[in-house]
Amino acid sequence: MKPFDFYNPTRIIFGNGTFARLGAETAKYGKKALLVKAQGPLEKMGVYSRAAKLLADAGVRVLSLEGVSANPKLSSVREGIKLCQQNKLEVVVAVGGGSAIDCAKAIAVGAVDEGDVWDFFTGKRAAGKALPIGAVSTLAATGAEMSLHCVITNEAEKKKYATHFEVNYPRFSIIDPELHKSVPRFLTACGLCDTITHAGENYFIGDRNTPMTDRIAEGVILTVLENDRVLEEPENLELRANHAWAAAIGINGLTDCGRGAFYYGAHTIEHAVSAHFDVAHGAGLAVVHPAWLAYLCEQDPARFAHFAERIFGIKGKSAREAGLAGIAALKAKYADWGLPVTLKELKVPTDQATFEKIAADCLVDPDSGIKDQKIVLDVLGRCR
Amino acid sequence: MKPFDFYNPTRIIFGNGTFARLGAETAKYGKKALLVKAQGPLEKMGVYSRAAKLLADAGVRVLSLEGVSANPKLSSVREGIKLCQQNKLEVVVAVGGGSAIDCAKAIAVGAVDEGDVWDFFTGKRAAGKALPIGAVSTLAATGAEMSLHCVITNEAEKKKYATHFEVNYPRFSIIDPELHKSVPRFLTACGLCDTITHAGENYFIGDRNTPMTDRIAEGVILTVLENDRVLEEPENLELRANHAWAAAIGINGLTDCGRGAFYYGAHTIEHAVSAHFDVAHGAGLAVVHPAWLAYLCEQDPARFAHFAERIFGIKGKSAREAGLAGIAALKAKYADWGLPVTLKELKVPTDQATFEKIAADCLVDPDSGIKDQKIVLDVLGRCR
Numbered sequence: 025m026k027p028f029d030f031y032n033p034t035r036i037i038f039g040n041g042t043f044a045r046l047g048a049e050t051a052k053y054g055k056k057a058l059l060v061k062a063q064g065p066l067e068k069m070g071v072y073s074r075a076a077k078l079l080a081d082a083g084v085r086v087l088s089l090e091g092v093s094a095n096p097k098l099s100s101v102r103e104g105i106k107l108c109q110q111n112k113l114e115v116v117v118a119v120g121g122g123s124a125i126d127c128a129k130a131i132a133v134g135a136v137d138e139g140d141v142w143d144f145f146t147g148k149r150a151a152g153k154a155l156p157i158g159a160v161s162t163l164a165a166t167g168a169e170m171s172l173h174c175v176i177t178n179e180a181e182k183k184k185y186a187t188h189f190e191v192n193y194p195r196f197s198i199i200d201p202e203l204h205k206s207v208p209r210f211l212t213a214c215g216l217c218d219t220i221t222h223a224g225e226n227y228f229i230g231d232r233n234t235p236m237t238d239r240i241a242e243g244v245i246l247t248v249l250e251n252d253r254v255l256e257e258p259e260n261l262e263l264r265a266n267h268a269w270a271a272a273i274g275i276n277g278l279t280d281c282g283r284g285a286f287y288y289g290a291h292t293i294e295h296a297v298s299a300h301f302d303v304a305h306g307a308g309l310a311v312v313h314p315a316w317l318a319y320l321c322e323q324d325p326a327r328f329a330h331f332a333e334r335i336f337g338i339k340g341k342s343a344r345e346a347g348l349a350g351i352a353a354l355k356a357k358y359a360d361w362g363l364p365v366t367l368k369e370l371k372v373p374t375d376q377a378t379f380e381k382i383a384a385d386c387l388v389d390p391d392s393g394i395k396d397q398k399i400v401l402d403v404l405g406r407c408r
Numbered sequence: 409m410k411p412f413d414f415y416n417p418t419r420i421i422f423g424n425g426t427f428a429r430l431g432a433e434t435a436k437y438g439k440k441a442l443l444v445k446a447q448g449p450l451e452k453m454g455v456y457s458r459a460a461k462l463l464a465d466a467g468v469r470v471l472s473l474e475g476v477s478a479n480p481k482l483s484s485v486r487e488g489i490k491l492c493q494q495n496k497l498e499v500v501v502a503v504g505g506g507s508a509i510d511c512a513k514a515i516a517v518g519a520v521d522e523g524d525v526w527d528f529f530t531g532k533r534a535a536g537k538a539l540p541i542g543a544v545s546t547l548a549a550t551g552a553e554m555s556l557h558c559v560i561t562n563e564a565e566k567k568k569y570a571t572h573f574e575v576n577y578p579r580f581s582i583i584d585p586e587l588h589k590s591v592p593r594f595l596t597a598c599g600l601c602d603t604i605t606h607a608g609e610n611y612f613i614g615d616r617n618t619p620m621t622d623r624i625a626e627g628v629i630l631t632v633l634e635n636d637r638v639l640e641e642p643e644n645l646e647l648r649a650n651h652a653w654a655a656a657i658g659i660n661g662l663t664d665c666g667r668g669a670f671y672y673g674a675h676t677i678e679h680a681v682s683a684h685f686d687v688a689h690g691a692g693l694a695v696v697h698p699a700w701l702a703y704l705c706e707q708d709p710a711r712f713a714h715f716a717e718r719i720f721g722i723k724g725k726s727a728r729e730a731g732l733a734g735i736a737a738l739k740a741k742y743a744d745w746g747l748p749v750t751l752k753e754l755k756v757p758t759d760q761a762t763f764e765k766i767a768a769d770c771l772v773d774p775d776s777g778i779k780d781q782k783i784v785l786d787v788l789g790r791c792r
Contacts, residue, residue, distance in 0.1 A: 025422075025653070027425070030422065031418075032417075035413060041411070235654075236657055239626070244623075282422070
């Protein structure tokens with residue numbers, strides 16, 4: 025086990041009906057809030073009007089940032105920062121999925137800074153302060169509600185980069201499964217895939233002697249697989265809850281402890297793909313992650329045999345054979361769930377020029393652990 | 409899954425050599441510290457002189473509280489509070505096992521309070537503030553380094569009670585496996601048992617549909633069982649590390665999420681036993697925990713069958729049969745490790761009068777979930 029720091033101060037408020045606590049929790053951190061709203065059906069479902077009433081009842085005045093898109097854009101971040109600075113807002117509250125929460129995180133950092141917020145994403149500067157952040161997670165997927173990670177797309181430069189600042193841990197996150205039950209099937213499947221990918225990224229790199237960390241990562245993946253019936257029973261709040269808690273645990277830091285390595289290879293490649301082609305993150309991962317694993321399996325088949333046995337009960341003749349069978353089983357799950365598993369299905373071109381553009385982007389991503397263009401080309405070739 | 413709050417802001421600094429960070433981490437919280445020292449071989453091993461030098465080098469002035477015993481005593485707490493108040497100390501640093509850390513937690517609460525610190529343990533008052541606490545964990549066992557729990561023995565009244573205040577989360581805890589390698593075999597075995605018990609207490613009560621939480625609890629237990637070779641290889645730092653991280657995860661709140669129940673039945677009975685007979689906590693648990701589980705198994709055999717299969721791969725003819733086989737396997741492990749598994753081995757009397765005294769104590773423990781004396785008598789009967 026390699027040395028590590030683990031620190032995660034987010035207060036998780038979990039359970040049916042906990043949305044009602046939004047006002048009281050927010051008021052602990054400020055009386056003037058920016059409410060960051062995701063695009064999509066939440067407005068129609070009355071979620072935002074409930075949020076506004078809960079905040080008002082707790083004496084919190086609210087300005088809103090409307091229409092934050094999937095793959096949240098730098099322009100939304102800049103707009104939110106302006107609202108905070110001009111109105112001296114004290115707390116940023118996101119209501120939505122990972123996109124709204126990530127947008128709130130970037131705004132929270134930018135609002136107390138004089139410079140350009142994109143500097144934080146290109147690695148020019150680190151953030152040591154931020155406005156306090158609260159979140160209401162309406163979709164189990166990115167785990168942004170319990171992580172310090174923040175991913176923003178610079179739409180002008182077609183770059184999708186991440187930051188990892190401790191000040192970006194939400195002070196509180198409400199995970200109320202009742203808010204998840206209207207998530208459409210495709211987005212639910214994307215969330216299942218995203219959760220598995222988070223737990224499965226660092227699992228395959230770094231130190232191997234990490235039994236406690238492995239068990240948590242495997243627990244996340246097994247919980248997702250054992251609750252995928254949520255696709256057929258979208259209003260089953262128990263299944264929603266089980267996925268939601270796995271999604272939060274899957275990227276709250278616990279699945280990385282002791283590995284001595286931190287980079288999300290499949291995410292790096294998916295970010296480069298979706299920066300250009302604006303695909304749903306979870307759908308992009310369903311294509312890229314199994315291909316990335318197949319590449320890694322060639323480097324360390326024993327690790328994949330371990331994975332295949334723990335997750336799918338597969339024991340093969342050789343480690344490589346068992347490992348590849350495990351990856352195939354994962355990919356088959358994604359296809360079963362109705363997710364694309366090839367770039368063609370994702371409507372992403374598969375010509376060499378596109379691949380080279382994506383590979384070049386991966387190498388300049390300041391967050392990337394991939395150091396050789398050939399690796400990306402190899403992986404993309406497996407995605408065709 | 410039942411609603412829950414999860415909040416754990418302790419910064420864990422984990423790995424060989426991380427002890428060196430004690431000074432810099434402490435200095436973030438104050439320049440005048442109380443150093444809480446456990447009884448035992450740490451002084452001889454030079455751990456305290458290293459701690460003192462690390463703190464001095466970081467500009468932290470130190471007063472020491474010496475000789476905190478296992479089952480830390482209220483008199484030590486009172487002495488520490490006096491030192492803090494008279495010298496306006498700003499931060500409390502524990503170096504030792506769970507006893508030193510628990511003592512530091514009680515001191516931290518009492519030092520900023522005008523009243524009697526024992527009131528917090530009898531449930532008369534709740535603590536909303538405390539001095540900041542730092543910890544160096546020298547023994548993997550109680551998980552005090554990453555929990556809000558604090559157990560103190562009132563030696564005059566022969567009561568051993570617990571508090572659970574958020575202000576008692578250590579600000580930071582250093583878990584340096586190098587400091588664990590001299591822990592004697594018996595205490596190491598006690599720590600293995602304590603870790604399993606923590607993960608296994610609430611596992612058997614409350615809501616059953618908690619798959620993510622179950623996987624973490626099972627992961628803790630499996631990690632301990634798969635690394636018990638540490639008893640034969642005490643200087644194997646990988647085994648020490650694996651146990652140490654499992655010990656912290658086992659009681660940091662994650663193994664309780666969604667159960668909607670929180671009480672530690674085996675701990676309640678063990679606390680009453682050790683308040684009278686001052687037995688090592690882990691040894692007391694090795695006797696009481698399997699008996700407590702056998703009692704619970706009669707109420708809900710299906711849950712125990714699930715446990716037996718996940719942990720020991722046992723599948724039985726009936727749930728009860730499989731469940732009892734799982735409990736027997738656990739008890740056999742404890743015996744293998746050289747721990748006592750009966751009250752006789754523990755040198756605790758087994759007459760009716762003693763049992764009734766222990767049972768009466770359990771019922772008045774403000775932290776107890778056991779509401780009927782008969783239950784305690786049933787469990788103690790199984791410990792003979």
